[in-house]
Amino acid sequence: MTRIAILGAGISGLATAYHIKQLSPHAEIKIFEKNNRAGGIIESMMFQDNLFELGARGIRLLPKSKNILNLVKNLGLEDQLVYGNKKIKQRYIYHAGKLRKVPHKILAALFSPVTRHLVKCYFKKRDEQNTPQEESVHQFVSRHFNTKTADIIADALVSGLCAGDAKKVSIHALFPQLIQFQKQNPHLLKSLFKQRKNGLGLGQSGIVSFKQGLSCLTSTLAKTLHNELLLSSKIVRINQEKRGYGIYLADGSFYQADIVVSCLPANILNELTPQFPKEFQSGLAEFEYAPVAVVNLGFKKKSDQFNAFGYLVPHQEKQGILGVYRNDQTFPQFCPSLGTSLTVLIGGTRYQDFDAKNELFFCNEAVRHIQKHFKTKQVPDYQYVKVISKALPQYLLGHEQRVFKIKRFSPPHFFVRGNFIGGLGVSDIVNQSIITAKKIDNILSNDFIDSNVLNLFGTETILSA
Ligand SMILES: Cc1cc2nc3c(=O)[nH]c(=O)nc-3n(C[C@H](O)[C@H](O)[C@H](O)COP(=O)(O)OP(=O)(O)OC[C@H]3O[C@@H](n4cnc5c(N)ncnc54)[C@H](O)[C@@H]3O)c2cc1C
Structure with a gap:
């Protein structure tokens, strides 16, 4: 029986374990969680x-x-x-010492100190030839609109989404949707108006x-996975061994796994894998x-x-x-x-x-x-x-290269997942968990577990990426 270790029981680990169990019921799954409750950030x-x-x-x-x-x-x-x-759709932005409504109507937007700089850009001439390969959220918004809009609206949005700095966060990584809109129409404001008409605009969604509370989702997953979930099981080291991986726990016990899915934060995974390739580690350290x-x-x-x-x-x-x-x-x-x-x-x-x-x-x-x-x-x-x-x-500039590096240098059958890789929101995380479960099911269906492959660092990584 193939043994699969899932590291961490936040929503990433729980959803991944759940979908693997659905697709590959014959595998043995163990989820290792250091705390005495599952859910991680969701509480x-x-x-x-x-x-x-x-x-x-x-x-x-x-x-x-x-x-x-x-x-x-x-x-x-x-x-x-x-x-x-x-x-309750109304949002506010604190601007120039006051709470100001973010207007929904164009006429109101013309007069609002929050959006009037944005509206002026409707007629701005665009340099469509010089679209940079990658840029920060601030650069992108400044280029399409102006610096004032970037300082007020883009900065506030990045704060709200990831508590980050709009000048350092990559637009491609954090708002891939905006890049899509830009591709559909280089006049971004027109494209945004169109999306809004279709009910798909930014900030229009319900919740x-x-x-x-939200932890109903994680606690129900934890109940469903009670046979697989090991609470109060802090991982202290992960070793690549002759056959598979050794997951070493703080209480001195260890688990031998054929496949590992890490759903730990990047910094923690980095600390636990000193024996892994340098490039893998440096990729994690950059987060x-x-x-x-x-x-x-x-x-x-x-x-x-x-x-x-x-x-x-x-x-x-x-x-x-x-x-x-x-x-x-x-x-x-x-x-x-x-x-x-x-x-x-x-x-x-x-x-x-x-x-x-x-x-x-x-x-x-x-x-x-x-x-x-x-x-x-x-x-x-x-x-x-x-x-x-x-x-x-933080989905900083260079995010995609960092993710590629981690995947490229992941040892075989070692999957790196979690909210620093494929999206921050719980919906992104669940989408990612399904993709991971399908990849693992493919490996199992092809009877891919082979000790020779497991002994090589980095050679089969594209399969596990
Ligand atoms: C304040 C805040 C508000 C948010 N609001 C929203 C929102 O409204 N909607 C939304 O979609 N997203 C929101 N997010 C984002 C979302 O909640 C997170 O991205 C998601 O919950 C992260 O899940 P995860 O499983 O990847 O990580 P985590 O939840 O961090 O899980 C990692 C798990 O690993 C465990 N662990 C760590 N070290 C070890 C070890 N050595 N051994 C064993 N286990 C270990 C931890 O205890 C933890 O349970 C918010 C995030 C924050 C911080």
Whole structure:
């Protein structure tokens, strides 16, 4: 029987194990998770009768979310789904010291300080010959529109998506959709208007979660995989051995695997594989992560200051926060006994001395900003913070080459997966897990496990890539 080790029980590891089990029921699968709970970044918490998310908040309803919704159905969780309030579409951007609506109508966009620079670009002449091979989100938006739009809108979007720096993040890696739109029509604004008409524009999608929060998905996967899942099993080393791989655990035990799928963060996988090729290791070492403190604040009183999905804060505002979600507007069912429920995100790659700050500091910072932005002196009735020092991988310039290098130098039958490779969102991760399961099924169907192949570093990597 082929033994498959899945490393890490975040959504990447769980979804991969689930799909491998579906496609290859005869393989032996073991999932190694260092914590005593599965789910990784996804963690929902109840306080009295209110629900708070300490990591991811929901699944965006996009064309790419088909597979995750299928998974929800197959797990029997459809009746647990809760849809974000569709009426709450309004987003804000904190600009020039104030919360400003992101306008939906063209006329309003002409007069809004957030978008008026963007609208002017409709008639801008484009140099279609000189499209660079790769560029940062900031460069791309400056080229298509102007620097002001890049400083305000692109910067805020990158903060909201990955807590990163728009000048360093690759447009190709983080927003491949925009590159597609550009290919369809080099006049990007026209292309965006067209997508918007078709209901596929950026920021137009709905959001969905579960009655018990997003961790309902990971805890159900964990229950389904209870025979495969080994909690409190911290991996301390991964060795390539004569036949397959040795997964060494902190308690001194070890597991011999024929196939390994790592769903660990890049920095951790790097530490655990000192014996792997140098190029593989240097590829992993090049990945950067942004730190984030997720501060949940609950107020008994309802605020009518800003009734919206949330707001983002561009870096130039020097506020030190990335953005705020208004949970009581999007998912009112999650906070029956709170008037106002907010999640404040603090951190990002440009945040100074993040690791030197503690939970109390982040809570105080969040309250200070909310009091200022909401023009109130209210103190929260509830507050809870989760500090994640390596929260979000950065899809920096050169991302595709880095991923290629890791895949090229991965030993045979060693798959590197996780949110730093094929997309950050849970939908991307589930899509990736299906592709991985199909590749493994192909290997098993072709009876590909052969000790000679397993002894070679890097020669069959294109098959495992
Ligand atoms: C604040 C925040 C908000 C987000 N919001 C959204 C959102 O609304 N929607 C969305 O789609 N995405 C969102 N994301 C992104 C998404 O949540 C993550 O990309 C995804 O959950 C990562 O899953 P993963 O399995 O790749 O990694 P992780 O969840 O990090 O899982 C890795 C697992 O490996 C385990 N591990 C680590 N070291 C070892 C070891 N030595 N031995 C064994 N196990 C080990 C860890 O304990 C962990 O369980 C958000 C992310 C953050 C940080």
